[in-house]
Amino acid sequence: MNREFLRLLTAVAVGLLLLVAVYAVLPSFGEFPQSRENTAVGQRILEEAPSQTGATNVVTSVVWGYRGYDTFGEATVLFTAVVGVLMVLRAGGRRE
Amino acid sequence: MSINYAVAMMLVGLGLYCLVVKRNLIKLVIGLSVITDGIHLLLISIGYRSGGIPPIVTSAYMDNLEGFAARAVDPVPQALVLTSIVISVCVLALALSLAIYAYRHYGTLDVRKLRRLRE
Amino acid sequence: MADSVVFGPGFWGPIIATASMLLIAGAGYLLILASRRISPRRPTSEKLTTYACGEDVSPSQTRPDAEFFFSPIRRVFRPFYRYIGAKHTGELSLYVWWVLIGALVLVVLTAHGLGVL
């Protein structure tokens, strides 16, 4: 019981620390585009994406355009997990 | 001051609590996914602009792209969260498939019994 | 402050050092060979068995026991093994807990390093 309480306390401490940090470090909620007016990447993408990519959905143009490489990475992660799961659940053991 | 950030970090703290205190492997996996969900919520919240609209150019804004850019919320975190969700699902799938084997070998999902490797 | 270490100049450059080490090892080996050549060899069956204080020692006992050999080191570091070595129990939630404790410690150390505390 005592040990569990200690662990609980540690988790709470880390959580509280993060809570304080979030309010101290990040700009407050609803303040996009942050302190850097017009130079934040999100704002620039909002301005340029409709004309540069021609997509009406800006998120799509980010996912498939500006950050397409991330999407490629994401597909690879999925592939990795599929191979991993197939490997773990494969039939048979050693061939010998 | 909004509670979005607070709730996000509470989710992270809850997940951490789950990881250190719970014994069941499935619960640990749930704890992990709660942590990532908290982080996703935080990420999405960062991109919010007061009174913002979704970053989709609807017909009302077709001719008013400046107005759109001045009102829409940040699209980048949304894209990042999409990617990150897939990643967390992948970890989840692998963890659960390992849990199946752990159950087969040890006959239990209690992580305190999983301690054959120690010297 | 030196910009970069330079191995090589002077008499004790790595190549000369290596060569002399090999040379001396070779000379030592030659000495052993020579002593074997010169010395009289009178093996008796008694000499070929392993014995200590006149009693035979069984072959299984002649194996070097590393555990025993290093016991002085373990005795010196006994507090370490009692308080830290014993924490390596293989229990998962303990691992995670240590991660969290490490995170808390790191916050303090990082803050100190960045000059905040």
Place this chain on the structure above:
Amino acid sequence: MIPHAPILAVFLPLLAAFVLPLVSLLERRYKIPLAKEWVSAIFVIAEVMVVFSVFPDAKSSVVAYQLGGWAPPLGIVLAIDALSALAALIIVTVGALVFIYSFIYMRRESGVEHYYALLFLLLGGCVGVVFTGDIFNFYVFFEIMSIASYALVAFRRHLWGIEAAIKYLIVGSLGTSFILLGIVFLYGRFGTLTMANIMELMGQVAARDLVIPLTCFLVGIGIKVAMVPFHFWLPDAYQGAPSPVSAFFSGATATVGVYAIARIVYVLFGAASVGSLLVVLGLITMVVGALMALVQRDLKRLLAYSGISQMGYVLVGLGLGTALGIQGALFHIFNNAVYKTLLFMLVGAVIWRVGTSRMDELGGLWKNMPITAFMFLLGSLAIAGIPPLNGFASKWMIYLAGIEYGGWGYVVTAIALIVSALTLAYFLKALSSVFLGQRPSHLANVKEPPAAMLLPAMVLAVLCVVFGVLPQLGVDLVEPAQRAISDLNGYIVGVMGG
């Protein structure tokens, strides 16, 4: 440089991973012998050539490759400076040798196509991490690397493999979550994800606001390099994984971890003042690793703890922060990759022939496996820092860096020397209990492993000697990387332009 080499270096291993299951299908259908092995070999050789072709270009300037033609702050950019190139060089060299080794080692297993595919994904993930110039992309490739590692640890699916994989997965995912949190903090603060852009803006932020983000990164990466309060998963994972995988982990994945520390702490945050923290952690890591290694009964576990201990040297060298210290650390991570991979390959050879790595069940094998025994002796002496082998050269640089630092630096050097002696002690123990002494009767027929398995180990053994006798080669290799770490402005200009 081969055209488009930066993206090719990431893409080739991933392509290989996509192709291999198909090849294995064809292999089974049309009964082509060794198709998987040949295809893997071709891809690995191509990968090595591509990465080696990047190296000369990246040595002098930053190679920036814009993906999809989107300029840096908007799109993703691959940024390869000398540090990335050095890390990639180590990774692909270790990777190629591990592949050659695996061709024989894994012959008896089922599901080898999964194994090769995952190893390729691991390789691709490692190269992706070291080449990227975008902080979120860093996370994505870090996850590819991590997920592939979790799966590979579980490859055998025996009791140990599964248990180790579960522990590694939970702790590792917690670590990557911390990294993601750090990235969220950075994005929220700076509104950009390109590392060079963040570096430009770093000066505008009070140090107070950087504490938590930097800590998040340090925890996440610390779990990967297994610095001390985060090291618990590592011995389990190395013991549970098949030997070639352990070899890859200790050579390549550890290198990625050190690269990440250098990149994030020194380059991205420009926080050289955190160095003293790294020195303290490094010293603790060094001592704990060595003392734990001393009491292990399993050979692979002993090697795993010694890997933790060696990582301590690297952290100390990096933390001292002088030119000499950083060069020593980078040289040491190179040497560590060489001899740790070598030792794991040799232990793998013993396991492959004998079937166990428990030290009390082994003994007297030097008559049966003289070449293996000799190379193991060479590797042990190298890791213990005995001249004229490579471990001595890099440790010597770290000792000198400590002395040059003055004050507390003397204490650092003294502790490093003591740990070096302990390293020699536990490797002598390993050596004596595996290769010397009485041979158990059931091991009388053990033979030397096949030549194709010893060949990659021999290459590494030769490297051990070459870089020991000619340490200037190593210094020349790492010097550009050390200059890249200290030249923040060059990195920013190289990526963002003008």
